[in-house]
Amino acid sequence: MKLNAGIITHKLEESKDFYTGVLGFGVTFENDFYLLLHTPDREAELSFLLPDHPSQQPLFQSAYTGKGVYLTIEVENVDEIYRELMAKQVPITIDLRDEPWGDRHFAVTDPNGIGVDIVQYQQPEE
Numbered sequence: 001m002k003l004n005a006g007i008i009t010h011k012l013e014e015s016k017d018f019y020t021g022v023l024g025f026g027v028t029f030e031n032d033f034y035l036l037l038h039t040p041d042r043e044a045e046l047s048f049l050l051p052d053h054p055s056q057q058p059l060f061q062s063a064y065t066g067k068g069v070y071l072t073i074e075v076e077n078v079d080e081i082y083r084e085l086m087a088k089q090v091p092i093t094i095d096l097r098d099e100p101w102g103d104r105h106f107a108v109t110d111p112n113g114i115g116v117d118i119v120q121y122q123q124p125e126e
Helices: 012-021 078-087
Strands: 004-008 026-030 034-038 045-049 070-074 094-098 104-109 115-120
Touching: 012 026, 012 034, 012 045, 078 094, 078 104, 078 115
Parallel strands: 004 045, 070 115
Antiparallel strands: 026 034, 034 045, 094 104, 104 115
């Protein structure tokens, strides 16, 4: 089983620019109403769909309203990614931090208002 999360948004181009330019995703497929992106290692995909498109059933018509969704991207070296995004002057929503449960992470916000948590999992300190 493979999961592909999808976001219904008017911001297809902005989403493409953010995920490819900031986070290094690649474009798997694209047309005038649909965008499918993949992580650099091609292990996961994320799609974007234009709202109210006549080719889609009612379930896939309404645009995302901006609340209640987040994405987590697990990386091997969160400090390196943090430095890269800082060098690109990407606004950081939550600064790099260590959590008591073991996560070392920071967060950015995509053009749709979705929080993107960039995390390196590690064993919590005793």
